[in-house]
Amino acid sequence: MTLRPLTPRPLHSRLGAAIEQIPFTASDGTELGLCRVSAGDGADRPPVLVLHGLTASSDMFLLPETRNLVDVLLDAGYEPWLLDWRGSCRLPYNEGRVRYTFDDVALYDIPEAVALVRERTGGKPLQVVAHCIGALCLSLSMAAGLVPGLAGVVAQGVFLTPKMSWKTRMRLHFGGELLRSRLVNIPTDFRKVGLWSKHSLIFAEVSLGAECKDPTCQILHNDSWGVGGSLFEHENLDTRTHDRLADLYGTVPMWILPHLRQIELAHTMMRHNDADGRYDALPKNALDEADRIEAPLLLLSGSDNRFWYDSNKLCHELLTTRHPDLDVRYVEVPGYGHLDTFIGRNAALDVFGHIVDFLDECRAAAVSAA
Numbered sequence: 435m436t437l438r439p440l441t442p443r444p445l446h447s448r449l450g451a452a453i454e455q456i457p458f459t460a461s462d463g464t465e466l467g468l469c470r471v472s473a474g475d476g477a478d479r480p481p482v483l484v485l486h487g488l489t490a491s492s493d494m495f496l497l498p499e500t501r502n503l504v505d506v507l508l509d510a511g512y513e514p515w516l517l518d519w520r521g522s523c524r525l526p527y528n529e530g531r532v533r534y535t536f537d538d539v540a541l542y543d544i545p546e547a548v549a550l551v552r553e554r555t556g557g558k559p560l561q562v563v564a565h566c567i568g569a570l571c572l573s574l575s576m577a578a579g580l581v582p583g584l585a586g587v588v589a590q591g592v593f594l595t596p597k598m599s600w601k602t603r604m605r606l607h608f609g610g611e612l613l614r615s616r617l618v619n620i621p622t623d624f625r626k627v628g629l630w631s632k633h634s635l636i637f638a639e640v641s642l643g644a645e646c647k648d649p650t651c652q653i654l655h656n657d658s659w660g661v662g663g664s665l666f667e668h669e670n671l672d673t674r675t676h677d678r679l680a681d682l683y684g685t686v687p688m689w690i691l692p693h694l695r696q697i698e699l700a701h702t703m704m705r706h707n708d709a710d711g712r713y714d715a716l717p718k719n720a721l722d723e724a725d726r727i728e729a730p731l732l733l734l735s736g737s738d739n740r741f742w743y744d745s746n747k748l749c750h751e752l753l754t755t756r757h758p759d760l761d762v763r764y765v766e767v768p769g770y771g772h773l774d775t776f777i778g779r780n781a782a783l784d785v786f787g788h789i790v791d792f793l794d795e796c797r798a799a800a801v802s803a804a
């Protein structure tokens with residue numbers, strides 16, 4: 435598969451930071467995107483690896499129209515590293531018929547990115563901030579023991595214990611099979627669909643009862659890709675972000691649904707590929723191997739997350755009960771849904787402070803331990 439060159443990202447940093455693209459091909463031959471945001475001030479900055487969600491990309495952390503996570507990490511003295519794993523809309527894999535599962539992300543993308551960042555930063559204490567499916571896949575890597583020694587991990591929306599609404603669960607289990615048999619993927623950008631395509635019925639369905647007229651907003655906010663749920667609180671988005679959601683969120687591959695359905699049914703992250711020995715390094719049930727998780731953990735969630743609901747609250751309850759020695763905290767951000775915890779116009783005020791406080795604490799602990 436030929437990769438389109440990754441376009442330069444807009445970067446509006448007070449520090450005059452620069453983005454350096456790091457060539458990165460996973461060991462199964464999949465070309466991925468990795469970049470380092472260098473402040474260029476010569477300061478000793480610990481790296482933070484940032485992981486986006488499925489169909490998004492690292493651009494969700496670099497919104498030029500708001501004070502974004504990269505700005506905040508730079509100002510707090512960190513060096514952000516942004517991974518575009520194979521589910522990124524900056525990469526072509528979601529649009530193609532070359533299939534991957536979350537196992538590939540947990541086995542290849544995340545551990546190999548962690549190793550590369552460590553190699554390039556001289557083994558400085560590394561922390562990770564992960565969102566949605568990026569966080570789910572990270573939980574599988576961690577339970578497999580593939581990313582040992584992380585200094586701290588922030589997981590937004592979901593981590594080890596995916597849990598959706600009954601409505602979404604039903605549609606995922608019954609409607610999902612119907613969709614999968616008819617469609618390879620569902621685009622987010624209505625302009626690419628056209629009025630009479632096989633996708634137009636889905637756009638018609640998600641528009642039912644919608645208050646906003648924007649079709650891309652409807653497929654994300656009113657009825658996420660036709661499986662129910664809502665991905666953000668509408669009033670939390672800057673108008674400029676709202677109007678370019680189609681640039682930020684891309685096509686959803688339908689062939690990912692069986693793995694999603696499997697983990698949602700079990701309420702735990704699981705390995706999907708049982709017949710292929712390459713994946714034996716991953717645990718069948720990540721929750722059963724949670725004692726391999728050693729990094730301090732911050733589980734974040736918007737109080738009004740209407741996609742993963744109280745998944746992270748459940749995860750916190752389970753981990754604190756089963757593994758009382760683990761440093762795991764739960765923070766709920768009032769008035770926030772899911773995506774808006776990172777792309778919301780006031781996320782820097784309402785959300786990122788929790789992240790930086792936690793990273794600072796873990797950084798200090800890592801320094802004193804060293």
Ligand SMILES: [Zn+2]
Binds near residue numbers: 655
């Ligand atoms: Zn809207």
